[in-house]
Amino acid sequence: MVFIVLGSTVSQTPCANIKTLILVAHAPVDCEHMNRDYWMYNTSRFSQFYIEGVQTFIRVAEENRLEKGSGSICFPCNVCKNFKTFNCTEEIEYHLLQNGFVPNYTCWSRHGETLLDCSTSSTNLHINNSTCNKDSYVVDDDHHSNDPNDNFNEMFDDMEANMGDVEQEKLHGLFEEEETPLYSGCKFMKLDVVLRLMNLKSKNGWSDKSFTSLLVLLHDILPEDNALPISTYQAKKLMCPMGLEVERIHACPNNCMLYRKEFENKHNCVFCSASRYKRKKDLDEVDDDVTKNGPPAKMLDSPQWRNIDKKYPEFGKEMRNIRFGLSSDGINPFGNISSRHSTWPVLLCIYNLPPWLCMKRKYIMMSLLIQGPRQPGNDIDVFLSPLIDDLKTLWSSGVDVYDANKKQHFQLRAMIFCTISDFPAYGNLSGYKTKGKKACPVCEDQTSSIWLKN
Incomplete structure (x- = not known):
């Protein structure tokens, strides 16, 4: 049995009247628990499922707005994509009914939810069974499609999925700082000013x-x-709540050990007794607090990112320029060790992403797949030539890319930041012979080699 209630078109009606456009009724089912993947993206926006779901979202968003004391709510519709805010819930409801939700926004993270709040991606719609409908409905001609290129919210959900409760709380605190004005009536936000x-x-x-x-x-x-923070410590704590600050670890000048874990407060190397600090005299008194004894003799640090920015300032100025990590190794996809077949994938990972995302499978690109009866060996450069040509273009002239966030085109450049491989593959990629007396490509003539007898 189908009931159709006529009304004006979507483009001409306020959101309060959209609910009366089309109501399709069929055999009643239990709708107490409805999966968000279903009603948000796989039902018609004129169905009772979707309308009740939107009302549930509005309640969640309004409660979050009141709790935060904010005057506006982000628009999660498929057009605004959470980048615009309004203070009228009817406007938001209208947008959601007209345009649908932004793809993959089943966790309403910009509206006060964490993955723990919606671990099953379901919500109680509180729909009366007499009016609840199955998925027999009138097809919406303007039904939205999930844009595969717009994965910002999916990436955001991945961030939450790989963090504990404390880190999630810090992340949402960072978003709150983003919306907090520096002072009453100021047009600048606190986080923006500190940045x-x-x-x-x-x-x-x-x-x-x-x-x-x-x-x-x-x-x-x-x-x-x-x-405004009143100390460098407070500013850094505001900017780095997720623990992404640089950690500098002291090391023995003779490379025996790192001063960490049980050795964190030691003043001398436990193996060679060398002093931890740069000192003219090793007999000088030391303070129990290791941070008050002067600079370390050696330190574990990774200045590569900073050095690249100094050497190539134009590249470093554009934060959107990509730093790739290249990795390759041989595998046997058939699971038979004796098989005469070798497959070498060449992977690119993006080091601009946070640590917990850059190594996720979905953000790693397989740029080449080299297959054959035997491994390419030192001839791998022949197969890498198409990738090298693309990388040369990305480094020299760059490519024209559209930034959907800033709504502008810019020239994207990229570089190989580092390579990751085992030692034999390292030899193939570098063209260096990693066997024999001078196997180390760093030490070369100074390689400490021992020939095994027999």
Whole structure:
């Protein structure tokens, strides 16, 4: 049995009247628990399933707005994609009924939810069984399609899926800071101001002490209710809540050990007794606090990213430029060790992404697949030539790319930041002979080699 209630078209009606456009009824089913993947993306936007689901979303978003004390709500529709905000729930409802949800937004993370809140991606729609409908409905001619190129929200959900409760809380706190004005009536947000100041500190080489003095001065100049941090420590804590700050680990000058874990507070190497610090005299007294004894003799650090930015400033200025990690190794896809077949995938991972995302399978690109009866060996450069040509273009002239967030075109450039492989594959990729007396491509003539007898 089908009931059709006529009304004006979607483009002409306010959202309150859209619900009366088409109502399709069939045999009643239990709709107490409805999977969001289903009603958000696999039902008609004129179905009762979808309308009730949108109402549930509006309630969740409004409760989150009131809890945060915010004056607006993000638009998760397929057009606005959570980049626009409105303070009218009817406008949001209208957009969702007209355009549908942004793809893969089953966890309403920009509206107060975490994965723990919707671990089953279901919601209680509280639909009366007498009006609940099966998936027999009038087909919506304007039904939205999930754009495979728009995976921002999927990436955001991946971030949450790989974090614990504490990290998720920090992440949502970061979004709250993004929406907090520096002071009442200020057009600049707190996070944006601190980010700009930190960029100035980095570009001009300000010390932590001078930067703290600047923050204190600005804090005193601004209105009393300003939320500007008053120390470098507070600013860094605001900018790096997810633990992405640089960790510098002291090392023995003779490469015997790292001063970490049980050796964190040691002053001398437990193997060679060398001093941990740069000192003219090893007999000088040391403080129990290892941070107060001067610079370390050696330190585990990765200055590669910073060095590249210094050597190629034009490349480093554009934060959207990609730094690739290239990896390759031989595999036997048939699971038979004695099979005379070798397959070498050449993979590219993006190091611009956070650590918990750059190694996820969906964000790693297989640029080449080399197959044959035997491994390519040192001739792998022949097969890599198409990739090398593309990388040369990406490094020199770049390619024209559209930034959907800023709504602008820019010239995207890319580089190989590092390579990851085992030692034999390292020899193939570098063209160096990693066997024999001078097997180490770093030490070369100074390689410490021992010939085994017999």
